[in-house]
Amino acid sequence: MIKARNLTKKFGEVNAVTNVNLFVEKGEIYGFLGPNGAGKTTTIRMLTGSLKPTKGTVKIMGLDMETHEIEIKKRIGVVPDEPRIYPYLKGKEFLDFICDIYDLNKRQLSPRIDELCSAFGVDYLEKIVSDMSHGMKQKLYLISVLMRKPEVVFLDEPTVGLDAKSAKILKLLLKKYIEDGCTVFMTTHVLEIAEKMCKRIGIIHLGQLIAEGTLDELREQTADKKASLEDVFLELTSEGENIEEIIKEL
Numbered sequence: 001m002i003k004a005r006n007l008t009k010k011f012g013e014v015n016a017v018t019n020v021n022l023f024v025e026k027g028e029i030y031g032f033l034g035p036n037g038a039g040k041t042t043t044i045r046m047l048t049g050s051l052k053p054t055k056g057t058v059k060i061m062g063l064d065m066e067t068h069e070i071e072i073k074k075r076i077g078v079v080p081d082e083p084r085i086y087p088y089l090k091g092k093e094f095l096d097f098i099c100d101i102y103d104l105n106k107r108q109l110s111p112r113i114d115e116l117c118s119a120f121g122v123d124y125l126e127k128i129v130s131d132m133s134h135g136m137k138q139k140l141y142l143i144s145v146l147m148r149k150p151e152v153v154f155l156d157e158p159t160v161g162l163d164a165k166s167a168k169i170l171k172l173l174l175k176k177y178i179e180d181g182c183t184v185f186m187t188t189h190v191l192e193i194a195e196k197m198c199k200r201i202g203i204i205h206l207g208q209l210i211a212e213g214t215l216d217e218l219r220e221q222t223a224d225k226k227a228s229l230e231d232v233f234l235e236l237t238s239e240g241e242n243i244e245e246i247i248k249e250l
Contacts, residue, residue, distance in 0.1 A: 001026045001152050001183040002047065007056035009042050016042045018207045019056070024200075029174060029184040031198030033191070035237055039207040040187045041081060044156050047185065048078045060152060074102065077150030081157040081187075083141035087130035091122070091140050094129060098144045109147055116143045119173075120166050135161040142170065153177070155186040159193065171197060195229040205237045 002024035009017040017039040024030045034040045045051035047058055049069045058065040060072045085094055095113060099106045117125065120139045129137060138161040145153065153174075159167040171193065174184055188194055194201055195215060202212040211218055215232070219225050222235045234243075 001028075001061055002030070002185055003059040004043075004047060005057045007043065007046055007058065008054050009039075009046060009051065010054045015207050017046070017053075017204075020204070020207075020209045022047075022202065022209075024183060024185060026183055027178050027181055028199045029178055029186060029197050031194035031201040032185060032187045032204065033189075033194060033201060033233060034187075034204035038204045038237075040204060041156055043204065044078075044154050044185070044187065048076065048154050049073055050078075075150060076152045076154065077145035077148060078154045079142055079145050079156065079158050081160065083134070083137040085129045085137055085141060087128070089129050091125035091127055091129065091132070094140065095125070095144055095147070098148075102148060104148065113143065113147050116146055119169050133161075135163060135166075138162055139166055146173070149177075150182070152183045152185070155184065155188075157188055158186065159188065159190060191228075191230045191233060201229070203233060203236055211236050 002022060004020060004022040007017060007020040007022070008015070020039075020043060022030075032040055032043065042051065046053045046056075047060070047065075049058075049065050049072060060076060063072050065072060086097075089097065096106065098104075099109060117123070120143065122136075122139050122143060124132065124136060127136075129140075132140070138158075142158070158170060162170065174197065178184060186194075186198070200212065200214055201218060203210055203218075211221055215229055218229075218232050218236070219227055222232050224231060227235070
C-alpha cells in the first residue's frame, strides 16, 4: 500500500531525508519514529504528495505519485501535526467544504459524521474555528478525514492535543479500521502508543532509516533483548547517552 524507494529531500545543502526505503502492507499500522528534526514530517509530506522529493519514487496503492497524484489524494487521508483549517469557517462549514472538495454526498455522510462527533465529543460545529482550542481543531480535522474512510491514513502526531478519552477512542478506531483493510502510517513521540499499536516500526535518525522491524526484531539490535521500545529507541539513536549525568547536573 505504501512503497518508497531511495526517497531523498535536500533543502539547499542540507539533506533532510536520505535514501529512505519503505514498504507497508495492507492492513498494517506502521510506526515511524525519530527524534525532533530527524525527517519524519518531511517523509510524510513526500509520501502524501505535498512535497516533491529531490530523488526517489513513491507509490501508494500501486499508483505512482508522479503520474497519479490527484487520484492518490482522493483515496488517502492525512492528519498533520498541526491542524490547518481556515480560521473563519464554522466547524460545520469546514466539513461541508471537505465534502465538496472530495465530491461526497453530504446526506449519505451525515449519519457517519454524527457518530464520529458523538464519539469524540465534538458538539461545537457551529463554533468559529479561530475560537477553538488546538485539541478541538485536532478532533474536527480527524473527523474530516475519518468520515471519508480513506484506504490509507497518514497520521503525524495524531494524539497531540487530544484528551485521554479521545486518544483512546482514536486508538481503538484505528485498530477497527485495519481489520477492514485500511492501512495506517503514523508518527508519534508517545512510544507506548507505538509499542502497543504498531505491527512494525521504522526509526529515522538524521534523515536516514537506521532500523526497521517488529519490536522483537529491533530488540535484537540492542544489548537488552527484553528492552521496552523507549529503551530500544534511545539506544539505537544514541539519544539515551549521558541522561543520568545530565539529570545530576540539573
